[in-house]
Amino acid sequence: MISRRDYLRLCAATGAGAILAPALSWAAEKPGALITRPIPSSGERLPVVGLGSSATFSSAAGGExxxxxxxxxxxxxxxxxxxxDTAPGxxxxxxxxxxxxxxxxxxxxLFWATKLNVAGFGGGKADVEQAKAQIAASFQAIGKPAIDLMQIHNLGDVATQLPLLKSLREEKRIRYLGVTTTFPRQxxxxxxxxxxxxxxxxxxxYAIDNRVMEERILPLAADRGIAVLAYAPFGRTRLWGLVKGHEVPDWAAELGMRSWGQFFLKFVVSHPAITCATPATSRPKNAVDNMGAAFGELPDRAMRDRMARHIQSLA
Structure with missing residues (x-):
């Protein structure tokens, strides 16, 4: 059986054909069942690792x-x-x-999650007609009669824009609604x-070196029955710089973590309040590697502490 590491190298060398070839898929190594978590408001289960579309994905979409x-x-x-997970922004x-x-x-x-914000991120006022136009553009982009999730992006004028999403949910044009932010001031x-x-x-x-959410917001989400998408699980590019030149510790193999990406993701999704982490990538081999974190076992509290201490030791 080809090893996963050799498989990823082969993917890089030969392109999408190798990535998708069932005979070479790391899933054939039977790493365990796909790990899923329920959406508290419905019980619908989602894989704990998804795909985001900011950063490198956005750059690729805007170029060649x-x-x-x-x-x-x-x-x-x-x-x-x-x-x-995507957004007009x-x-x-x-x-x-x-x-x-x-x-x-x-x-x-796909579980298609997009966002709404015509108010900007600085406390501006949303124009209702512009918001409706942005919503219409999102429906046109995916072409589905119902979008799975639409959220107010970075809490843009919630008082004006959230009622629009409530109406869409009542009309069953969106299945779920929510809000997002990655700004500490919010x-x-x-x-x-x-x-x-x-x-x-x-x-x-939320990331292994950015755990402020554990103090108040993740417990509140659990208490209120709110699903959580974890953005920037790699600390944007911060964590990659931190581990550059370092190998994944041998003991990480105990839970099948064979790359830094899987190390970071397994830490994030092992928090019980996290429903799904959505790392962005424009590289197929990274998408495969990231999905590896959604199989096998998740760290328990002792392993989470060990992982966090290890990352702190590299700082």
């Missing part, structure tokens, strides 16, 4: 990277992925991704919205 993104989606779905990502998944015929295999506001509104989801930043 559409072919690579098509391979990313193929690899992602082939290895059990369903949750795709991510440049061409939403429109390009919508075109790709329709061309590939995988649209209905965390207090996020807590208030979580207490005041009936949210299905929140989306927040």
């Amino acid at each position: 990277g559409a072919d690579a993104l098509k391979q990313v989606f193929q690899a992602f779905v082939e290895h059990g992925g369903t949750v795709f 991510y440049g061409a990502s939403e429109a390009v991704a919508g075109k790709i998944v329709n061309e590939l015929g995988i649209r209905d295999k 965390y207090e506001q996020l807590e208030q919205v979580m207490r005041d509104e009936r949210l299905d989801f929140i989306g927040v930043d």
